[in-house]
Amino acid sequence: MSAFGKFGLRQVINASGKMTALGASAVHEEVAQAMSEAARDYVVIDELLVAAGREIAKATGAEDGCPTTGAAAGIAIATAAVIAGTNLSRIERLPRPVGGPDEIVLQKGHAVHFGASVTQMIALGGGTPVEVGHANHTEKAHFTDAVTERTAALLYIQSHHAVQKGVQSLETLREIASAKGIPLIVDAAAEEDLHKYIALGADLVCYSGGKALEGPTSGFICGRRDLIEACRAQYKGIGRAMKVGKENIVGLLTALTRYGSREDGGEEQKRRMELFLRQLDGIPGIKGGIVQDESGRSIFRAKLEIDLAAAGVDAKQLIRLLEAGNPAIYTRNHYSNIGIVFIDPRPLLPGQEQLIADRLRDIIVKGNRT
Incomplete structure (x- = not known):
């Protein structure tokens, strides 16, 4: 009998994909063993977060990384990071920011529902979503017109859920973000290439740990060192409600190591x-x-x-x-x-x-x- 059968639950054959609603991934034995060992031991969590960041950086080519409970939490924490930085008073006021830029600009075709709403994840991090363009047609001018002194970041969603035609490219958003001096956040939740978006110039990239990586329920943000430091700082604020456990961090890092040698x-x-x-x-x-x-x-x-x-x-x-x-x-x-x-x-x-x-x-x- 399976672990779930003991509680009267049916067996599930998942031919759908790495779906959160079905438990995402069935982890490899090596990942499960690492998680089991971590669950039965102790660690200073702040030190583990920093060490995890180093391993995430090695795996992605980014300057640093921050583990999360998933890509959705990554969007909320990345949003909070670009709004509040490492300022504790501002961190503790979220999700109701006081002063400073708080608008996150994204194209309407990227304001998707993935089991929850992307715009709600932005709001959880204290951001005000600003949708530009139309569901199937966005021009560069829609972004340039929307960027003001209230803009905290641009957000790009790389997902099969998003509209695939008539939208502006990541390269265009990078050009605008660079010209305006604002960060570019990329949600790459289920993407397989862990280097691509950092190499293309994204400042923060959010990934799921339980999708392509085949790790446990987890995720991570990788990117600029100063912004990742701000991401970790959110665990003293809204991130506390999204904290990832020691065993899942170790499982994530083990899955990352395995992923690097995959075919x-x-x-x-x-x-x-x-x-x-x-x-x-x-x-x-x-x-x-x-x-x-x-x-x-x-x-x-x-x-x-x-x-x-x-x-x-x-x-x-x-x-x-x-x-x-x-x-x-x-x-x-x-x-x-x-x-x-x-x-x-x-x-x-x-x-x-x-x-x-x-x-x-x-x-x-x-x-x-x-």
């Missing part, structure tokens, strides 16, 4: 999905293919197009049936409204592709829909 998994993902699609042979109403992640990451998924007339169920009905079972099977469903379901191989444990294929056959061929 590109794209070819293996394609191989697994090709085998999976062959297991669907003979199931009517499913047309399969392999596609790359829409944001350009080296992630390859199986794309299943569901034909209602042939399958007897549409994509949304199929999703509900998969999720209602035990094990509950969760797929990637951003395009279910047009009859498409995706299978993400990254979080699948060995043999689970076969379980998914068997359940699809059970639903469509055998008509078992209870």
Whole structure:
């Protein structure tokens, strides 16, 4: 019985991705062992935060780093850092800043909901979100017109949730931020390249530890030394409610070390999905293919197009049936409204592709829909 089964919870097969709602990642044994050892020992947390920053810097090419509970907390803490700095009185007033710049400017197509609202994360850090442009069209002038003496930073969201066309590039925001003398914050929560955004000139970059890194529930901010010092200082303020435990910091750092020696998994993902699609042979109403992640990451998924007339169920009905079972099977469903379901191989444990294929056959061929 699994750790969750002991509490009466169903088994979950995660074919959706590194999703917070499903527990993000199943960590490697080495990460789990490191966390177990850290959980049974003691450390001066302030010293651990500084040491973690050094390791994060090594892994990202940044000047320094700060561990967080996740990328969402990273946005809030980075916001607080550019508003309050290391001034304790200002830190303690957040999220209601008194005096000084507090506006965080982002394009409307980046004001996304990722399970919560990006603009709410800004507000938690004491920032006033200023959305510019339109959902699918932003010009450089929208940013230059919006930057005033109240602007604390620009924010760029690198995510599949964000609008992918008609928006201004990170390079354009870097140019504006540099010209205006204000920081540029990048949310790169699930991104795989830990060096890219620092190399492109971002001042602070927020990552998730439980997504591409396959670490525990955690995250980190990397960037300019002075701003990272200000990030750590927020643990005396709003960051206190977002503090990350010793075991999760150690798990994050262990995952970072493992990540640095990883191989590109794209070819293996394609191989697994090709085998999976062959297991669907003979199931009517499913047309399969392999596609790359829409944001350009080296992630390859199986794309299943569901034909209602042939399958007897549409994509949304199929999703509900998969999720209602035990094990509950969760797929990637951003395009279910047009009859498409995706299978993400990254979080699948060995043999689970076969379980998914068997359940699809059970639903469509055998008509078992209870």
